[in-house]
Amino acid sequence: MTDATPEFRDPDDLRRRAGVRGDPDRDQHFLVDDRVLDRLAGYLPDDADRSHLLEIGGGTGALTDRLLAAGDRVTVVERDRDLAAFLREEFSEAVDAGTLDVVTGDALDVELPEFTASVSNLPYGVSSEVAFRLLPLGRPLVLMFQAEFADRMVAEPGSSEYGRLSVSAQHYADVEIVERIPPEAFDPQPRVESAVVRCVPRDPDYAVDDEAFFLRFVKALFTQRRKTVRNAIRNTAHISGIEDPDAVVAATDGDVLSRRPGALAPASFAALARVAWSASEVGPGQ
Numbered sequence: 001m002t003d004a005t006p007e008f009r010d011p012d013d014l015r016r017r018a019g020v021r022g023d024p025d026r027d028q029h030f031l032v033d034d035r036v037l038d039r040l041a042g043y044l045p046d047d048a049d050r051s052h053l054l055e056i057g058g059g060t061g062a063l064t065d066r067l068l069a070a071g072d073r074v075t076v077v078e079r080d081r082d083l084a085a086f087l088r089e090e091f092s093e094a095v096d097a098g099t100l101d102v103v104t105g106d107a108l109d110v111e112l113p114e115f116t117a118s119v120s121n122l123p124y125g126v127s128s129e130v131a132f133r134l135l136p137l138g139r140p141l142v143l144m145f146q147a148e149f150a151d152r153m154v155a156e157p158g159s160s161e162y163g164r165l166s167v168s169a170q171h172y173a174d175v176e177i178v179e180r181i182p183p184e185a186f187d188p189q190p191r192v193e194s195a196v197v198r199c200v201p202r203d204p205d206y207a208v209d210d211e212a213f214f215l216r217f218v219k220a221l222f223t224q225r226r227k228t229v230r231n232a233i234r235n236t237a238h239i240s241g242i243e244d245p246d247a248v249v250a251a252t253d254g255d256v257l258s259r260r261p262g263a264l265a266p267a268s269f270a271a272l273a274r275v276a277w278s279a280s281e282v283g284p285g286q
């Protein structure tokens with residue numbers, strides 16, 4: 001019986017050929033642990049469409065190599081011009097075959113392709129912005145974050161990590177930490193632990209009138225996380241855009257008003273936001 005495991009390029013060889021050490025100031029922490037690299041694409045849900053995978057931050061291509069085996073086609077976005085040129089050369093066969101597209105540019109600015117799923121070891125300096133660029137697109141995502149950020153994404157109401165990030169991420173997807181990764185898996189090593197988060201898109205189990213308003217309202221209330229919901233609604237009307245916060249307070253159950261924002265489940269925020277929407281500057285009657 002032959003060993004069916006594909007042979008991938010060695011991460012150290014890739015870095016040597018690319019002639020780079022990785023610059024932490026440019027969010028360059030390359031994954032060098034083969035076992036971690038081998039597992040990442042496998043965290044996509046079984047039924048994920050793998051016809052076009054997106055990788056944000058290709059680096060020297062250790063993950064790109066795996067993604068080319070896991071999907072039919074891959075698009076990599078890499079901001080570093082030299083690394084992008086290296087990826088095109090290193091994977092020239094895939095580029096020529098039309099299975100790899102290397103986009104040079106900032107993941108926050110470039111036009112993204114019609115990808116079907118993403119697996120990325122994100123540049124940590126922009127991981128939040130990238131995540132919230134990808135989450136609304138409704139595709140399965142496997143993303144590496146700093147562990148502290150990942151903990152906040154998946155946090156439940158009542159925990160100290162629960163906040164705006166948890167409600168906003170969980171608005172778009174079921175989010176789950178599938179693996180914690182120690183600094184030793186990277187070179188250069190980041191100062192903190194990392195974690196891989198799987199995001200499986202789904203509609204939330206509540207309705208909102210206006211998504212942008214809902215997210216702004218949640219952000220506003222969490223700026224006052226130590227206050228009661230009653231005071232947080234009143235104190236943050238300038239952020240949420242509510243013209244008549246007292247009307248929102250008057251229309252809301254006393255039990256909800258006396259709790260802290262960090263104790264409210266996403267569905268409770270949504271119910272509050274529906275009341276607040278009709279009292280907002282941009283709401284239905286305005």
Ligand SMILES: C[S@@+](CC[C@H](N)C(=O)[O-])C[C@H]1O[C@@H](n2cnc3c(N)ncnc32)[C@H](O)[C@@H]1O
Pocket residue numbers: 026027028029030031032056057058059060061062063064077078079080083105106107108121122123124126
């Ligand atoms: C954490 S490294 C991951 C590299 C590679 N995928 C790996 O796992 O070894 C992040 C990569 O993103 C690139 N990068 C940093 N900021 C970026 C941005 N705003 N847009 C696109 N790529 C970026 C860096 O140059 C670096 O190659």
